[in-house]
Amino acid sequence: MKWKIILFVLSLNIAFSACEKKDISVFSTDDTGIYFQMIRGYYGTNTEVYIDSLDFSFASVQASIRDVILNATVRTMGKVADHDRPFKVVVDKEGTTAMEGVHYEIDVDTVVIPAGESTAYVNVRFFRTDDLMEKSVRLALRLEDNEYFKCYFPEYKNMNTYTTTGVQIHGDSFSFTLSEMYTIPWYWRVIIETDYFGEWTPKKFVVINMVCGFTMADWDRAGGTGAKIIYGRCGFFATMVQKYLQGQADAGTPVLDSDGKYMQLDPDYAVDYSRYE
CATH class of the missing domain: 2.60.40.1740 (hypothetical protein (bacova_03559))
Incomplete structure (x- = not known):
């Protein structure tokens, strides 16, 4: 019986100890x-x-x-x-x-x-x-x-x-x-490469976008209803780029393509670089 009382008292002490408020150290610094x-x-x-x-x-x-x-x-x-x-x-x-x-x-x-x-x-x-x-x-x-x-x-x-x-x-x-890495837009590859802008290169793509004011979003929507880039307007855009490239060539600052050669579009929109030959 005495052992039962002692064990009961010990269990109470443990329970009370577990409920006591402890001071917990926390990080503190002036830094x-x-x-x-x-x-x-x-x-x-x-x-x-x-x-x-x-x-x-x-x-x-x-x-x-x-x-x-x-x-x-x-x-x-x-x-x-x-x-x-x-x-x-x-x-x-x-x-x-x-x-x-x-x-x-x-x-x-x-x-x-x-x-x-x-x-x-x-x-x-x-x-x-x-x-x-x-x-x-x-x-x-x-x-x-x-x-x-x-x-x-x-x-x-x-x-x-x-x-x-x-x-x-x-x-x-x-x-x-x-x-600034690009992939060939599907509309260029399937619709307009052979008729207007010629072979796709990253530098030519940037020049065309600069002259015509295109963005990647315009190329993503190309050919759709209300799109900025549609087949019927590509002749106008190619002419814009050809005039820009010709103007640069005439000014003595010809534009080079990704391969180091003078930038050209489709032969119907050729730029005259004969002065550099």
């Missing part, structure tokens, strides 16, 4: 954290989805656009300050194939978190170069510690809700991939 966090979109009504890289193709914009400015979003964790705070971002040489001054330009010496803010943007200007039609290039950025900020998040989940399954992305690095 402020900094990390990349760009929102890709939303899942449902409250879940944000984040990315640590961005792909861009010049094929998605008009041929007259020669450069674009893209940015990476930087956020901070900690107190907001009443003064500008510089942060440190560098080009990761190991992860970068793009050439500074050729494919991009960036000013990493003036990036700051503005006073009263917890977000900033690292802006990069990317240039439309001919080699992007044949390959993609990559620019990788990396955050580093400085006197104002620490990189506490090398990785984190790509969603802002604990209940949603996500993947790990980088918090201290962000990359851009640039290209």
